[in-house]
Amino acid sequence: MPDPISNLEERQCSEHPGSAPVPGALPGAPIPNPAAMPDRDTGQILAEILVGGELKIHLIGVAGSGMSGIAGLLIALGHQVSGSDKATTVEVARLQTLGLRFAQHHAAEHVAEADLVIYSSAIRPGNPEYDEALRTSRNLVRRADALAAIMNCKKGIVICGMHGKTTTSSMTAHVLRGGGLHPSHYVGAEIPILGTNAAWDAAGEFFVAEGDESDGTLAFYHPEHAIVLNIEEEHLDYYADLAAIEVVFRQLLAQTRGKVIFCADDPHATRVCSPHPGAVSFGESRSAVYRFDDVHAKEFQSHFRVVHAGQPLGAVTLNVPGRHNISNAVGVIALATELGVPFAKIAAALETFRGARRRFEIKYRSERYMLVDDYGHHPSEIRATLATAKNTGRKRVLCMFQPHRFSRTQKLKEEFGRAFPDADVAFIADVYPASEVPIPGVTGQTIVDEMIREGHEAAQYQPDRARLTLELGRMIEPGDCVISLGAGNIHEAATLLARDIARLDELQNVMGPGLARLYEPLARHTTMRVGGPAQFWVEPETEDGFARLVKFTTDHAIPLFVLGRGSNLLVRDGGIRGVVAHLARGEFKRLEVREGKLHAGVGVKQKELAYAARDARIGGFEWFEGIPGNVGGALRMNAGAMGGETFRQVVSVRYVDPQGDFHMQTPGEMDVHYRHCGLLEKNYAVSATFRGFPSTPEEIEQKLEASTQKRRTSQPRESSAGCIFKNPEQCPAGKLVDELGLKGTRVGGAKVSEVHGNFLVNDQQATAADVLALIAQVQARALAERGIRLETEVQIVGEERGLFA
Numbered sequence: 001m002p003d004p005i006s007n008l009e010e011r012q013c014s015e016h017p018g019s020a021p022v023p024g025a026l027p028g029a030p031i032p033n034p035a036a037m038p039d040r041d042t043g044q045i046l047a048e049i050l051v052g053g054e055l056k057i058h059l060i061g062v063a064g065s066g067m068s069g070i071a072g073l074l075i076a077l078g079h080q081v082s083g084s085d086k087a088t089t090v091e092v093a094r095l096q097t098l099g100l101r102f103a104q105h106h107a108a109e110h111v112a113e114a115d116l117v118i119y120s121s122a123i124r125p126g127n128p129e130y131d132e133a134l135r136t137s138r139n140l141v142r143r144a145d146a147l148a149a150i151m152n153c154k155k156g157i158v159i160c161g162m163h164g165k166t167t168t169s170s171m172t173a174h175v176l177r178g179g180g181l182h183p184s185h186y187v188g189a190e191i192p193i194l195g196t197n198a199a200w201d202a203a204g205e206f207f208v209a210e211g212d213e214s215d216g217t218l219a220f221y222h223p224e225h226a227i228v229l230n231i232e233e234e235h236l237d238y239y240a241d242l243a244a245i246e247v248v249f250r251q252l253l254a255q256t257r258g259k260v261i262f263c264a265d266d267p268h269a270t271r272v273c274s275p276h277p278g279a280v281s282f283g284e285s286r287s288a289v290y291r292f293d294d295v296h297a298k299e300f301q302s303h304f305r306v307v308h309a310g311q312p313l314g315a316v317t318l319n320v321p322g323r324h325n326i327s328n329a330v331g332v333i334a335l336a337t338e339l340g341v342p343f344a345k346i347a348a349a350l351e352t353f354r355g356a357r358r359r360f361e362i363k364y365r366s367e368r369y370m371l372v373d374d375y376g377h378h379p380s381e382i383r384a385t386l387a388t389a390k391n392t393g394r395k396r397v398l399c400m401f402q403p404h405r406f407s408r409t410q411k412l413k414e415e416f417g418r419a420f421p422d423a424d425v426a427f428i429a430d431v432y433p434a435s436e437v438p439i440p441g442v443t444g445q446t447i448v449d450e451m452i453r454e455g456h457e458a459a460q461y462q463p464d465r466a467r468l469t470l471e472l473g474r475m476i477e478p479g480d481c482v483i484s485l486g487a488g489n490i491h492e493a494a495t496l497l498a499r500d501i502a503r504l505d506e507l508q509n510v511m512g513p514g515l516a517r518l519y520e521p522l523a524r525h526t527t528m529r530v531g532g533p534a535q536f537w538v539e540p541e542t543e544d545g546f547a548r549l550v551k552f553t554t555d556h557a558i559p560l561f562v563l564g565r566g567s568n569l570l571v572r573d574g575g576i577r578g579v580v581a582h583l584a585r586g587e588f589k590r591l592e593v594r595e596g597k598l599h600a601g602v603g604v605k606q607k608e609l610a611y612a613a614r615d616a617r618i619g620g621f622e623w624f625e626g627i628p629g630n631v632g633g634a635l636r637m638n639a640g641a642m643g644g645e646t647f648r649q650v651v652s653v654r655y656v657d658p659q660g661d662f663h664m665q666t667p668g669e670m671d672v673h674y675r676h677c678g679l680l681e682k683n684y685a686v687s688a689t690f691r692g693f694p695s696t697p698e699e700i701e702q703k704l705e706a707s708t709q710k711r712r713t714s715q716p717r718e719s720s721a722g723c724i725f726k727n728p729e730q731c732p733a734g735k736l737v738d739e740l741g742l743k744g745t746r747v748g749g750a751k752v753s754e755v756h757g758n759f760l761v762n763d764q765q766a767t768a769a770d771v772l773a774l775i776a777q778v779q780a781r782a783l784a785e786r787g788i789r790l791e792t793e794v795q796i797v798g799e800e801r802g803l804f805a
């Protein structure tokens with residue numbers, strides 16, 4: 001086949017040597033200066049070639065959503081299409097079934113037979129296929145050239161503007177489909193309602209495309225019609241100022257043959273578009289040709305009326321939220337009406353329209369919680385999206401925002417500072433660089449500083465993504481709307497949160513009355529004051545609710561851990577995955593004395609047990625007084641002191657098995673020994689009955705006082721987990737540690753107590769890692785110097801790495 005076109009890339013370079021470079025494109029490969037463009041540009045020439053017969057076309061970087069869309073369109077146009085990329089996607093796999101020849105690596109020979117090579121903006125010189133195409137003078141074009149060319153094969157409809165173009169272009173394609181016009185389309189995100197983000201319909205004459213203004217490529221298009229939603233300062237990494245942005249829009253309009261539908265509420269769009277001979281305005285403003293009024297919005301639905309040139313057209317129901325989307329829909333109504341689609345068909349299509357991915361995408365919604373993800377990254381978008389979130393009527397809006405590009409963060413910092421009035425809590429993440437190198441001093445903190453200047457006290461910078469997710473997650477309460485915003489990868493955090501919120505909601509439903517929350521810091525619930533978060537923290541109020549929860553976790557293979565007062569626990573810094581149940585509310589706090597016996601729920605403190613016995617003149621419970629745990633922990637650990645032991649006083653234990661069934665057992669039926677109750681390793685105690693012996697108030701008080709005195713003089717006051725090691729056969733662990741001269745030894749904020757050698761204390765914000773390192777040090781010395789293996793009495797639980805590691 002003769003070479004159908006000259007090397008277009010080279011042609012552009014030589015024609016426009018002085019124009020600005022395209023970010024991500026070749027150094028020295030400037031985009032055409034629109035003002036100096038000849039009548040027949042790349043897109044027009046290519047368009048003629050694309051419909052002129054079957055070509056072999058290769059796409060470098062085909063797996064990206066924009067490139068795979070083009071591959072699909074070229075296959076539909078009847079070309080032989082091949083593509084390469086480092087990764088593959090579901091969309092690539094689908095295209096392979098339609099004929100795409102795909103290679104999951106880049107190699108020079110892939111372009112050997114290509115008549116035309118298209119490359120994505122992520123491809124740089126040094127890529128073997130790109131270099132080979134240049135070396136062999138293949139026809140090498142950018143994605144935007146290819147898209148312009150494909151659009152030029154039909155009557156193009158370009159949807160452009162800084163904000164809302166993905167939703168509006170998909171809405172346009174959907175409405176024109178509903179009107180029977182069989183449009184082809186190309187939009188910048190996954191649109192479930194359209195099937196794929198690009199499609200070719202040979203039966204129709206229109207091609208709807210989302211026009212990208214970010215790098216000037218908007219000026220490549222020669223459409224039949226255009227919708228201009230708004231024009232504002234954006235992409236200031238590429239454009240010098242608003243005037244430079246307007247030059248590109250003016251160029252597009254100069255190349256638009258038919259209607260220019262523009263938003264009359266946007267002053268810049270009005271100034272640029274209204275002189276066009278085909279200009280038609282829309283919006284809320286009284287001067288708009290297509291106007292909307294009588295708006296009623298409820299959570300995600302809006303109802304409004306449309307008036308055309310003073311005459312009512314009819315009512316519309318829209319199922320995508322926000323006033324900005326009403327305005328966008330009226331732009332689509334204006335276009336479709338001008339193209340002759342009857343209003344009834346337009347309204348019917350709009351009612352069934354559902355939004356694009358990452359455009360106010362509801363990732364989870366229930367009566368308690370709502371989690372939304374949005375692509376918004378410009379201050380105006382953020383403002384509009386947060387206003388929409390606020391209008392959902394939820395109690396609070398909790399937002400996490402990831403700035404996109406250092407240049408935008410720097411140039412629009414003041415606007416960012418004013419963009420969050422509707423967020424009750426705002427976490428600002430690290431800057432997503434896109435292709436930029438960092439600008440010194442520009443971080444998420446830049447925005448937080450501006451927000452605080454604007455009086456937004458609830459703003460905080462959190463560059464660590466895992467911590468951001470945990471900190472935001474633990475603030476969530478029923479009634480909240482959580483929203484993630486940004487064009488980078490913040491949506492990954494939203495996906496994790498949505499997964500966990502959904503599970504939390506399920507747990508709450510299963511459990512019934514009680515508290516459920518995410519990522520509760522376990523350092524708050526252990527006497528050592530260390531430990532990472534519980535993935536799901538629950539505090540059921542009823543035994544039945546707890547039993548249902550146990551069964552649910554068994555059925556769904558979710559780990560379950562029951563925590564008492566955390567006085568015999570060392571929770572690792574990574575926290576505990578799964579459900580942590582704290583049985584210390586409602587029925588678990590019941591404590592009664594009947595017929596000389598104490599009946600206690602597992603949430604009763606051991607100290608309360610001692611004082612209830614005293615009040616009932618029952619002796620034998622005094623030793624419980626100084627143990628900082630609950631009845632549940634006393635049963636599981638068979639706690640003891642001053643010669644007393646829990647199971648010597650237990651009459652019976654009521655417990656739940658992993659299937660959620662209740663049982664009762666007496667001590668003789670259980671495997672009980674020193675600081676251990678085997679039954680409760682896999683079952684969960686809910687209550688117990690205890691017995692003592694008759695005693696006098698004086699005798700009881702005396703023993704209580706003796707217990708208090710002993711602890712006061714022999715135990716440290718700082719935070720600890722009690723005795724850390726079991727006493728070895730040879731001698732008490734505390735004495736051994738003392739003899740080894742280890743008292744006062746420190747790792748980080750953890751120290752061997754000066755008061756008692758078997759206590760490790762947290763005296764300076766220790767981490768679990770500090771405590772564990774100190775335990776290892778003591779064990780190593782005991783083994784090396786005395787041949788004694790010290791075993792821990794404290795239980796060590798949880799993850800070494802974080803929940804999101």
Ligand SMILES: Cc1cc2nc3c(=O)[nH]c(=O)nc-3n(C[C@H](O)[C@H](O)[C@H](O)COP(=O)(O)OP(=O)(O)OC[C@H]3O[C@@H](n4cnc5c(N)ncnc54)[C@H](O)[C@@H]3O)c2cc1C
Nearest residue numbers: 564565566567568629630632633634636639640685721722
């Ligand atoms: C300063 C101090 C002094 C101490 N003195 C003593 C002492 O003199 N004698 C002594 O024996 N201990 C002592 N301890 C250790 C500790 O207080 C006891 O082991 C206590 O019984 C643990 O109770 P807890 O509620 O804190 O249990 P936690 O530490 O929360 O849990 C301990 C274990 O019990 C399990 N568990 C909790 N509730 C249930 C339940 N309902 N069903 C099944 N399993 C359950 C947990 O899963 C965990 O495995 C001391 C601790 C400190 C900090």
